[in-house]
Amino acid sequence: MRAAGRTGTVALAIVLAVVLCASLAVASVLGTAGLPPTAVLDAVLARLTGAASGLDPLDEAIVWQLRLPRILTAAAVGAGLALAGAVMQAVTRNRLADPYLLGLSSGASVGAVGVLLLGVGLLLPVAAFAGALAALALTLVIASAGGRGLEPGRMILAGVAVSAFGSALTSLVIFWTATGDSYREIVSWLLGSLAGARWPAVAIAAGALLVVGLPLLRSARTLDAFAFGDTAAAALGVPVVRTRWLLMVATALLTGAMVSVSGAIGFIGLVVPHAVRLVVGARHRRLLPLAALTGAIVLVWADTAARTLLDPRELPVGIVTAVLGTPVFVALLLRRRGRA
Amino acid sequence: MPARQLLLPPLAAAAAVLLLAGCSAAVDADAEAPVASAEAVSLDNCGTEVSLDAPPERIVTIKSTATELVLSLGLGDRLVGTAFADGPLPEALAGAEPPVLSANVPNQESVLELRPDLVFGGWESNFSADGAGERTELAGLGVATYVAPSACQEPGYQPDPLTFEVLFDQIREAGSLLGAEAAAEGLVLGQQERLAEIEPLDGDLTALWWSSGADTPYVGAGIGAPQMMLDAAGLTNIAADVDATWSPLGWEAIAAADPDVIVLVDATWNTAADKISALEADPALAQLTAVREQRYAIVPFAAGEGGVRNVEAVESIVAQLQG
Amino acid sequence: MSAAAVVRGLSVRLGGSEVLHGIDLAIEQGAVTALLGPNGAGKSTLVRALAGLHAPSAGGIELLGRPLGGYGRRERARLVALLEQESRSELPLTVREAAALGRTPHHDRFAAPGTGHEAAVEAALARAGAAELADRPLDELSGGQRQRAHLARALAQQPRLLLLDEPTNHLDVAAQLATLRLARELAAEGVAVVAALHDLTLAAAQADAVAVLDRGRLVASGAPAEVLVPAVIDPVWGVRATVLAHPSTGRPIIAYEAAGTEESS
Numbered sequence: 001m002r003a004a005g006r007t008g009t010v011a012l013a014i015v016l017a018v019v020l021c022a023s024l025a026v027a028s029v030l031g032t033a034g035l036p037p038t039a040v041l042d043a044v045l046a047r048l049t050g051a052a053s054g055l056d057p058l059d060e061a062i063v064w065q066l067r068l069p070r071i072l073t074a075a076a077v078g079a080g081l082a083l084a085g086a087v088m089q090a091v092t093r094n095r096l097a098d099p100y101l102l103g104l105s106s107g108a109s110v111g112a113v114g115v116l117l118l119g120v121g122l123l124l125p126v127a128a129f130a131g132a133l134a135a136l137a138l139t140l141v142i143a144s145a146g147g148r149g150l151e152p153g154r155m156i157l158a159g160v161a162v163s164a165f166g167s168a169l170t171s172l173v174i175f176w177t178a179t180g181d182s183y184r185e186i187v188s189w190l191l192g193s194l195a196g197a198r199w200p201a202v203a204i205a206a207g208a209l210l211v212v213g214l215p216l217l218r219s220a221r222t223l224d225a226f227a228f229g230d231t232a233a234a235a236l237g238v239p240v241v242r243t244r245w246l247l248m249v250a251t252a253l254l255t256g257a258m259v260s261v262s263g264a265i266g267f268i269g270l271v272v273p274h275a276v277r278l279v280v281g282a283r284h285r286r287l288l289p290l291a292a293l294t295g296a297i298v299l300v301w302a303d304t305a306a307r308t309l310l311d312p313r314e315l316p317v318g319i320v321t322a323v324l325g326t327p328v329f330v331a332l333l334l335r336r337r338g339r340a
Numbered sequence: 341m342p343a344r345q346l347l348l349p350p351l352a353a354a355a356a357v358l359l360l361a362g363c364s365a366a367v368d369a370d371a372e373a374p375v376a377s378a379e380a381v382s383l384d385n386c387g388t389e390v391s392l393d394a395p396p397e398r399i400v401t402i403k404s405t406a407t408e409l410v411l412s413l414g415l416g417d418r419l420v421g422t423a424f425a426d427g428p429l430p431e432a433l434a435g436a437e438p439p440v441l442s443a444n445v446p447n448q449e450s451v452l453e454l455r456p457d458l459v460f461g462g463w464e465s466n467f468s469a470d471g472a473g474e475r476t477e478l479a480g481l482g483v484a485t486y487v488a489p490s491a492c493q494e495p496g497y498q499p500d501p502l503t504f505e506v507l508f509d510q511i512r513e514a515g516s517l518l519g520a521e522a523a524a525e526g527l528v529l530g531q532q533e534r535l536a537e538i539e540p541l542d543g544d545l546t547a548l549w550w551s552s553g554a555d556t557p558y559v560g561a562g563i564g565a566p567q568m569m570l571d572a573a574g575l576t577n578i579a580a581d582v583d584a585t586w587s588p589l590g591w592e593a594i595a596a597a598d599p600d601v602i603v604l605v606d607a608t609w610n611t612a613a614d615k616i617s618a619l620e621a622d623p624a625l626a627q628l629t630a631v632r633e634q635r636y637a638i639v640p641f642a643a644g645e646g647g648v649r650n651v652e653a654v655e656s657i658v659a660q661l662q663g
Numbered sequence: 664m665s666a667a668a669v670v671r672g673l674s675v676r677l678g679g680s681e682v683l684h685g686i687d688l689a690i691e692q693g694a695v696t697a698l699l700g701p702n703g704a705g706k707s708t709l710v711r712a713l714a715g716l717h718a719p720s721a722g723g724i725e726l727l728g729r730p731l732g733g734y735g736r737r738e739r740a741r742l743v744a745l746l747e748q749e750s751r752s753e754l755p756l757t758v759r760e761a762a763a764l765g766r767t768p769h770h771d772r773f774a775a776p777g778t779g780h781e782a783a784v785e786a787a788l789a790r791a792g793a794a795e796l797a798d799r800p801l802d803e804l805s806g807g808q809r810q811r812a813h814l815a816r817a818l819a820q821q822p823r824l825l826l827l828d829e830p831t832n833h834l835d836v837a838a839q840l841a842t843l844r845l846a847r848e849l850a851a852e853g854v855a856v857v858a859a860l861h862d863l864t865l866a867a868a869q870a871d872a873v874a875v876l877d878r879g880r881l882v883a884s885g886a887p888a889e890v891l892v893p894a895v896i897d898p899v900w901g902v903r904a905t906v907l908a909h910p911s912t913g914r915p916i917i918a919y920e921a922a923g924t925e926e927s928s
Binding site: 090093095221224225227228229231232234235236237238239277278281282283 | 711714715716736737738739740741743744745747750751752754755756757760761763764765767768770813820
Binding site: 031032033034057062064065066067116117176177181182184185188189195196313314316 | 582
C-alpha cells in the first residue's frame, strides 16, 4: 500500500504532474462561455507566438485574461496551501493543523476589510498580506513570551487567540460599515474565491511557490526529525527553536501570499496532506512534493466546479472545498479510528 | 351604515383566513387587497398579519425606499425617525428634512424610544433581534410593522416577477395602511403617466445591471426591480433567465453575453466611478463592447430597489443611453 | 579504558531552581554505567545534559576530550544518541521510518540518502530485535515493541555514547534483561552506555559502574558492590535495605523493607 522507495516516489510524482497538466488543459476548455476547444487552443497559441488568432477579441480575452490566469492561480494556490499545511502539521506535531493556524487568514481578512470596506488606499493583496504578517508577528510574540522557545502547544493556543481577535475585528468592521449590501464586497473574499485572479495574481502565487515553497521542500528531513518531539529532534542534532521559527515564518509567507490573492480557501491545507500521508506515508521527502501536486489538482477542479456548476452564477470556491473537504475529512478520521 | 358594518367584520375574517392559508403563488392584486373599514386596516404582509385601528401617527422608516414612499405620500410630518438611508433624497423630495434616527439599522430600544405606532422597513432583515426587533415582539408591544412587499423573500410573497402594476398596487396598499389612499392613488396616477410617456430604447439592446461586488459581480437578475426597469427601458437583461431578484454572476458569463450597455448602481460603498475604473483596468473586461464604447447608465442605489423612484430611474436610463 | 565523557562540577538550573549541583562523574568507554536514584533525583536531567540538551549553569561536560558545547549540533548527534522515556508521535510512521530518523545527523545536507544509510538502518533494526516489525506502523505496536523501534533509531545514529533514560519502565522482566544485555554487547564493542534505572538489583547485575543521585547531588559512584550498600541505599531511598551476594555472580541482590519496621523472626 505504501509506495516503496525513491523510485516509487518519482513515479508517483510524474503521474501526478501529468494529471495536473491534463487537469489544466481540461479546465481551460470548461467554462460558462461555451467556447469550443479549438478556439481555446487558437487563443493560447496566438498569444504565445504573437500571431493573430482570428478570434473575436472578447473570446480571446475570455480565454487568456479570465480563464487561464485563474486556473494557473488555482494550481499555484492549491500547491502552496497543501505544502504549507503539511509543514504546519509537522512543526506543531498536530494533524489538525492547517496553514491558517497562526491567525494568518483572520489577519488577512482584517487587511481585506480595511481596503474593501474602510477604503484604505492600498492594493487588496498588499493589505491582506500585511494583515497576515501582522497576525503572525502577534502570534509569535505571544507564543514566545516567557522564553521557552516556540513550543507547539503554546503556538497553537496563541494562533487560536489571534485568529479569534482578527475575526472579531473583521466582523466589527463589517457590522460598523454595513450599508446597503456592502457586505457583498467582502463575503466572497472571506469564503475564498479565485474569481478576481488575473495575471498579477499568477505572478504572486507562482512566485511565492517558487521562492518560498521550493526551499521548504528541502526541509523534508528536518521535518521528519520533529516526529518524536523536541527532545528527540535536538538529540538528532536539529537546532529546534531556530528551525521552528524559520519554518513558521516561511510557511506564513507562503500562506500569506496565497491568501492575499484568493482569500481564505479552507480544507486544502488540512485535508490534502492527510490524504496523501495515508497513501505514501509520513516521510516528508515523499509527502511534501506529492501533497503539493495533489493540492494543485484538487483546487483546479474545485475552482472549475465553482465557476461552472451553477452556470451562469458563480460560487466562491471556498464553499466547494468545504463541501468536498468535510466528508473526505470525516472519512479520514473514521478510517483512523477503525485502525486504532 | 349599519348593514355594511355588520357584513364587513366576517368578510374581513374570511379574507384574512384565505390570505393566511397561503393561496396562489402569484401576487394577485385582488386577493391581497387590504380589508379596511372606516378606520381599521388589516392585511397580510410577507406572512405577518398587520392590523391598525387608525392611520399611524408616529412612523419610523428604515431604508430609503420606505422613507421616500412615506414622504411621497405627503406624510412627512408623521415621520418621527428615519434610518439606514442608502443615499441622499431625490430632487423631488429635496426640501424635506426628516429626523434621522440612525445611519445604520437601529436597535430595538432606540426605535421604541420614539414610541412609534408603525415601523416601515425596506428589507425583511431590518426586523431582527439585533435590528429593530422581531415583528411578533414589536406587535406584542403595540408597534405595527410593515415590510416593503417587493422585498419579501418567501415564495408566495415574493413578487415573481415584479412589474410596475404590482409595484403600483403595493403603493396603493401602503397608502391604505397609512391612511392616505387618496395621496397614494394620486401618486400612482402620476407615475403611470410618466411611465406611459417613456419611449423605450430601440435597437434590441442587451444590458447588464451591475449592483455591487467586484471579483464576482452581484447583478440584477430575472424577477426583481432591475428586471422591471430594464424591461420598461426597452433593454434585454442578460441575466433574465436567472430565477432570482439579484444574483452573483461570473464575469465569464457576462463576457460571453457581451451586453451592449451596462447599468451601474451608484452607492457610497461602491461608486459607479469605481466600477468604471475597475472595468477599464481589467484586461479581460476592457474588451467588453459596453466598456469600449463607454455605454453606461448610472442609477443611484435607492432607485435600484422597488419604490417610488423606479419610474424616474427608467427615464434616466433611457436618457443616458439615448445620445 | 579512557573516559568517553567526563562531568566536572556540573550544575543545571531548570525553571528557576537548581536541579543538579556540582556533579563530578567519569563515564568510561566500553562500560555500562547505571544512574540510580529516587524520582526527582535528577537522573533524567543528567542524561539530557550528557546529550547536550541542557546548558550548564556551572561546571561542564567533556565528550571524548573536548568540551561538549564545542561540538556542532550534528557532530555531537553523530557521537551521542538518546533514548527518551516516552516517545509519542502523532504521525503514522513505520518502525523502519522511525529507525531511519536516526541517520539524520549523518545525512549530507544536499545529497540524497545513499545505500550506506539504508544498510545502517537495517543493521540497527536487527540489533534492536525489531527487524520483523520493520514495516508495521508504530501505533499498532505494544509498548515493548515500540521501545525496540526507538532503540533501533538510537542505534542507527551509530553513537559512541548511548544514553538510555529509564529504558526498562514499560517492559516485562525478559524484555528488561534483553535490553540490558544489548547494552552490555554494545559496551563490549567500545560504546559507552549510560542507563538511568530504577531497579537496583538489575543495575547491580548488569552495570559495570553505578552512580547514585539524591536531590541533585552525586552521593556515590563506583563498582556496584562498593556503592550499593545499606549505608548508601537507606538514606537516599528512605528504606531499610538488606544486601546479599548472588550465589553465582557475586553481584549484590538488594531486598527492601520500609524504614522503621521491626523484622519479625
